[in-house]
Amino acid sequence: MDLSRDALLDAYRQMRTIRGFEEKLAELVTAGKLAGFLHLYAGEEAVAVGVCSHLSDRDIVTSTHRGHGHCIAKGVDVRGMMAELFGRSTGICKGKGGSMHIADLDRGMLGANGIVGAGIPLATGAALTAKLKRNGGVAVAFFGDGATNQGQFHEALNIAAVWCLPAIYVVENNGYGEATPTEFVTPVKDIAERAASYAMPSAVVDGMDFFDVRAKAGEAIARAREGGGPTLLECKTYRYYGHYVGDPLTYRRKEEAEEVRQLRDPLDLLERRAVEAGVVDADALRAIDGEVAAELEAAVAWAEQSPLPTADDVLRDVYVSG
Amino acid sequence: MREIRYYEALIEAMAEEMRLDENVFLMGEDIGLFGGTFRATEGLMAEFGGRRVRDTPIAEAGIVGLALGAALAGLRPVPELMTMNFAMVAMDQIINHVAKMTYMFGGQCKIPITIRAPGGGGTQKAAQHSHSIESWFVNAPGIRVVIPSTPYDAKGLLKSSIRSDDPVLFIEHEMLYSIQGPVPEGEYLIPLGEADVKRRGSDLTIVAWSKMVHEALRAAERLAEEGIEAEVIDPRSLDPFDWDAVYTSVARTRRCVVVEEGWRTVGVGAEIAARVQEHLFHELDAPVQRVAAADVPLPYARNLEQAALPGADDIVRAALKITT
Ligand SMILES: Cc1ncc(C[n+]2csc(CCOP(=O)(O)OP(=O)(O)O)c2C)c(N)n1
Ligand SMILES: [Mg+2]
Numbered sequence: 001m002d003l004s005r006d007a008l009l010d011a012y013r014q015m016r017t018i019r020g021f022e023e024k025l026a027e028l029v030t031a032g033k034l035a036g037f038l039h040l041y042a043g044e045e046a047v048a049v050g051v052c053s054h055l056s057d058r059d060i061v062t063s064t065h066r067g068h069g070h071c072i073a074k075g076v077d078v079r080g081m082m083a084e085l086f087g088r089s090t091g092i093c094k095g096k097g098g099s100m101h102i103a104d105l106d107r108g109m110l111g112a113n114g115i116v117g118a119g120i121p122l123a124t125g126a127a128l129t130a131k132l133k134r135n136g137g138v139a140v141a142f143f144g145d146g147a148t149n150q151g152q153f154h155e156a157l158n159i160a161a162v163w164c165l166p167a168i169y170v171v172e173n174n175g176y177g178e179a180t181p182t183e184f185v186t187p188v189k190d191i192a193e194r195a196a197s198y199a200m201p202s203a204v205v206d207g208m209d210f211f212d213v214r215a216k217a218g219e220a221i222a223r224a225r226e227g228g229g230p231t232l233l234e235c236k237t238y239r240y241y242g243h244y245v246g247d248p249l250t251y252r253r254k255e256e257a258e259e260v261r262q263l264r265d266p267l268d269l270l271e272r273r274a275v276e277a278g279v280v281d282a283d284a285l286r287a288i289d290g291e292v293a294a295e296l297e298a299a300v301a302w303a304e305q306s307p308l309p310t311a312d313d314v315l316r317d318v319y320v321s322g
Numbered sequence: 323m324r325e326i327r328y329y330e331a332l333i334e335a336m337a338e339e340m341r342l343d344e345n346v347f348l349m350g351e352d353i354g355l356f357g358g359t360f361r362a363t364e365g366l367m368a369e370f371g372g373r374r375v376r377d378t379p380i381a382e383a384g385i386v387g388l389a390l391g392a393a394l395a396g397l398r399p400v401p402e403l404m405t406m407n408f409a410m411v412a413m414d415q416i417i418n419h420v421a422k423m424t425y426m427f428g429g430q431c432k433i434p435i436t437i438r439a440p441g442g443g444g445t446q447k448a449a450q451h452s453h454s455i456e457s458w459f460v461n462a463p464g465i466r467v468v469i470p471s472t473p474y475d476a477k478g479l480l481k482s483s484i485r486s487d488d489p490v491l492f493i494e495h496e497m498l499y500s501i502q503g504p505v506p507e508g509e510y511l512i513p514l515g516e517a518d519v520k521r522r523g524s525d526l527t528i529v530a531w532s533k534m535v536h537e538a539l540r541a542a543e544r545l546a547e548e549g550i551e552a553e554v555i556d557p558r559s560l561d562p563f564d565w566d567a568v569y570t571s572v573a574r575t576r577r578c579v580v581v582e583e584g585w586r587t588v589g590v591g592a593e594i595a596a597r598v599q600e601h602l603f604h605e606l607d608a609p610v611q612r613v614a615a616a617d618v619p620l621p622y623a624r625n626l627e628q629a630a631l632p633g634a635d636d637i638v639r640a641a642l643k644i645t646t
Contacts, residue, residue, distance in 0.1 A: 035445070035446045035624065037445070037446070037447045037448075037451065084622075087446075087622055087623030087624050087625070087626070088623070091623075093622075095621070095622060095623035095626065096448075096449075096621040096622055096623065096626065097448060097449070097622055098446065098447075098448040098622025098623075099448075099622075100447070100448055100450065100451065101448055101449065101450070101622070113450075114407070114447075114448070114449075114450035114451050115407070115408070115410075115411070115450055116380050117380070117411075146379070146380045147380065149379035149380050149381050150380055150381055150411070151381070151383055151384070177351075177379075177380055178351065178352050178356070178359070179352045179355065179356035180351070180352055180355075180356070180377055180379075184377060185377070185378070185379035185380075186379070250356070251355065251356055308623065308625050309621075309623050309625065309626050311625075311629050313621075313626060314616055314618060314621060314626050314629045314630050315616065315618060318617070318618050318619070
């Protein structure tokens, strides 16, 4: 195992934070304490954390409607995120964005995005910036399988390939776009095959396995940093909660999520591999579980106590020039 | 009369038209197996099969472009955009192609397409998922814009839209799908371009459509408590627009408030206000008032969202300003 104990514990902590954050939100929505339209990332943690384990603040990511995991993996403060979801003025976007528009420019997080496919060209533009400024940065676009049927996906990958941009395109193939199974609307067996149209390297990744994501993302990111151009990574993954909190889930077998949880849960997989390799012991992980749970409770309490935005805030921020 | 929900009225309209005309077919995201994000196509795949009720990839520009090609080649497509917000992804096809072909081709072709899509805010879906952008399409010549507020209107207007040989953008509202209302069992059509008086009154005319009709009716109840009788006119389609109905009413009440959920600046209300004053300048007792959304991307926080969106309170305030 090429990872230090600290690096592994960090990765575990982030994945646990994402899982806990999403479970907390589901609980809050069910209890009627949160409204909005929440798409949870639970089940997909290894993708965001595996990829972002190679990134720093100078590197850019773009995200989707299912963006909480990308934010947390990129280092966005969970208190600010929670306050945002509660629509408070202390939220990371002052309560104006909500779940589908969480962004933190200081962390290189260019925003969750409510429009399927729209983040892909944004990451491409950020990659162009890194190339023109020669700052060694890369840009990563996270997006779903469904997004690869949008024109913006194809336009962006084509440009990135001909301009040899330091971009990494990470498809989170969770088997569905809303209620539609991926194979109903996507003719290729592996979405990674689509890279061939753009003469771009690609890889199929086990998106439930932090180590596989980390290894293949590491190669792609290193290649991009060295001027080798873009890569398409298809991470096969799964979303536990359905499309959004409240999804009736009529389109998939009842047992499906439970089966995945039993066999391929990304947190379990990480734990098993790390403990077997003797790099960490389970006690250390349980301690992290406790710390994360406490941190999330505190985030909720802080968010609930934070002030609401005021009526004047409605008209602010439309333009920076006032 | 039996009462059914708005979404059920839409299903009936599509089913009836599909039974009558083999050329009518549906396509859109999650409309078939799943029955539609807002249930508005539930049961249609079971009755008509996957040949005529087609689940598409997430590809709005493609969906509308395909519909246009199919219409030109002889079908009568009824594509669904999952929401109006995604019409923006298909904007080039809608405005540059669907709305212009008949004219550009010198009247050679019919474009019998009905694009269905729900708009509107009010459920904290935030800036990218809360649009009421009907004004954009009313601004562009060549595409009809139909925007029903009740189950009865939804059914009769959707049937007429599907039969129309001109393209129609049929705008539903996310918050209206579950409302119930009387709808007769038998077949009926409502012609496009015919307004409906949703409430009679003599002191002022409120023009409103879609969800704002319901806000206007609530406002009218409150005004009635103060002795002010508002007439509520629902144009039901914004293109064609029943100008006569509005002029006749305002000529009588001498006061007018126009309500829309979309942005105020260059909204449909601006056009209505302009025409009413052009037409009835000397009959008006007060300037035409506009009630609309604040000119901001719709914020997420509940209190900000409510502040930005127009509602019954704002309508009452505007009405009182010109009646007292
Ligand atoms: C342009 C556009 N069309 C439709 C939608 C509605 N929508 C939101 S998420 C989604 C499914 C996306 O599927 P996928 O890209 O696989 O991401 P996942 O939700 O599975 O993470 C759809 C259709 C949208 N937000 N934007
Ligand atoms: Mg998906």
